[in-house]
Amino acid sequence: SNSIPVNTEDSIAKQWLFEPTKKISSEDLNTLYKKEARRDERNKAKMTCLLATT
Known part of the structure; x- marks a missing residue:
């Protein structure tokens, strides 16, 4: 199965x-x-794009 890339960078809100x-x-x-x-x-x-291509 293809892995889904995940953004590991904290969001701005979490930083605050x-x-x-x-x-x-x-x-x-x-x-x-x-x-x-x-x-x-x-x-x-x-x-949406990932789900459409799987």
Whole structure:
């Protein structure tokens, strides 16, 4: 069976989660959410492609 590549790099949200003493501005938070949403969309597209080719 083919192995599915997995991104082992921690997401931006997880990086912030483990650094609770840092402050984040609302603009940075919005940017964070947008980046996470784009990453999620890319992951969904990759998974759809992988499922379609198996």
